[in-house]
Amino acid sequence: MKIIGIVLAGGKSSRMGTDKGLLPIGKETFASHIGNKLEQSGCSQVIISTNNEAYKSLGYPLIQDRHQEIGPLGGLHACMLAYPAEGYMVVSCDSPYISVSALQKMKALFIQKHHSIIGINEEREHPLIACYAGSVLSVIEKQIEIENYRMKDLIKKVMVDYLSIPSEETFNCNTPSDLKLSVDAQTMLGS
Template sequence: MKLTGIILAGGKSSRMGTNKALLKVNSVSVISRIKRELSYYCDSLFVVTNDPGLYTFLDVPITEDHYKNKGPLAGIHAGLSESSTEWNLVVACDVPLINSQALSVLTRIVESKQGRNADVILPIASGRYHPMLALYRKSVLPEVTKAIKANRLKLMDVIHLLNVVEVDERGHGVPEKAWEECFFNMNNPAEYEEICNRF
């Protein structure tokens, strides 16, 4: 199975006060860490952003939203539109502790009996859904497009219309801490400092 990695580098980072993707943890930018982890699982990889000049250093293709100012749903739309593979690993740019233990679980499920009829492989960690680090089948693009055109921009509202396989760490041999860390999204300076102190 071929898999495309789609890094969404769109958000305004208002609570952080600076671009989260470019913050460095142990001398490596968060988005570079994400690129490195995705490269182990994905056959191709690109970034969706409306500031393409900021990410040329990653040396990967870059595409922009087709629908501006429509939030994460527009980023997923742009990514799926650009992708040439059936399955796509969509990742927001603010998950500095992304790790192979969790990613291997998600990618295995795509090829399992569970994933056969799924549209979305949706992780659950710390009691919450994580649609911004999830696997999407390209065939959901029409539903995503319809939602954007109707200005229905809540991602989970769209996901609830699809065939979803929910996944947590149970039964997959992944320690709970490693699973939860993978989906931890860094939103403010205190959380950034906490991450930096781990390295």
């Protein structure tokens, strides 16, 4: 089954103050680290949803939003139009701690159920760690038409199942202090 991996990196990163997907993690960037994991989980092709040319050096195709400034829904929309497929494994560029094993489980569940799979844990649901069915594109188009760009509303309108993912894997690095917290935690684990 053709499943495209999408690293979502088209946001403003205003809280971080620098493009989140280009932050370093080991010898990689957040975006390439996630791209590698999507490849390892068996995605047919990995693409990056961004309007920032600086991502070119990572070697993945870059997909620009067709509707600018409408958030991640706009990124998903442009990627689905550019790469028609049965499924799309989406990971936000600020979630670098997602594991290959969680992504593999998500892919297996998607293949078994044939509808979209959303990551979830005790904190909340994670529509940006998810696998969307290709059929969701028509629903996204309707949402854009009515100018409702909320991912939470999108997933209310499509068939979904949930996959439980440990909270340390869904940790979002949105701010410099989130980043410090996660670097400190990695250092402690490594020591």
